[in-house]
Amino acid sequence: MILFIRKIPKGTLPSELHDVVSPALNGGLFSESGQILHVDILAIKIKDTDLYEFHGLVHVDSETAGHRALNKLRGTTIKGMPVTFHEYTQRDWHNDRRESQLAPLAASTEKRAKDRRRGVNIEIIDDIASIWAIFAVNQPTLTPEAART
Template structure:
């Protein structure tokens, strides 16, 4: 399991991060054996392009999933070098599973339509649509009250 430790101080070292996580991997406070091992740690920096703010995060690779879940519970919201950190599971995303990758390009015609038009697929005509959501109060093209009453009387 891979843990991500968010919001760590900028002067942090990888061995300090490992020393922070290691006590959370112990089975019990007074028992000396551990249920998981730290395989590797690394620290990376992300830069927000809009605000030019740097944020530092650490990844901790642990060999056992149960130990990783226990470490998340013990370390989330704790202080690391006088800064409160957030500990979560790190997920590796695959490009194949991204729903946005295969989307069709939206045409300008669709973008220019009003919200009510997109929901009902109604063309600008004088006739009322055959099927519409009569309970949608935001819809511009609602069926008249008389038409609704006739519909429910059938």
């Protein structure tokens, strides 16, 4: 199972995510403990505004431990900012319900000014270290209140 951590603070390290999630995987009296297999940081650059979003992906060895961790981690903060935890869902053409809707009917009744999905307007950043270096040199530190806006 993969836990998705939405909008983590900039500069968060994989080891910090490991330290947050690890205690929630501990088993109780009658349940076995889970283990973290791998931690990733996903950096997304929004091309229109040159802003970055950071998300965490924590790979856990069992579904049971993952669901237990999701329940325990509600309301968690990282570096003073609240984050949300979800089960990561890999979208594919056969399990994406957005693709199966009737396109002609949707197009004729569409009233939105632009598409809500950001597909072509984002860029996935592979080298996170280069992003941290940019923030360390060029960006002022945001307070948790300013980052939420």
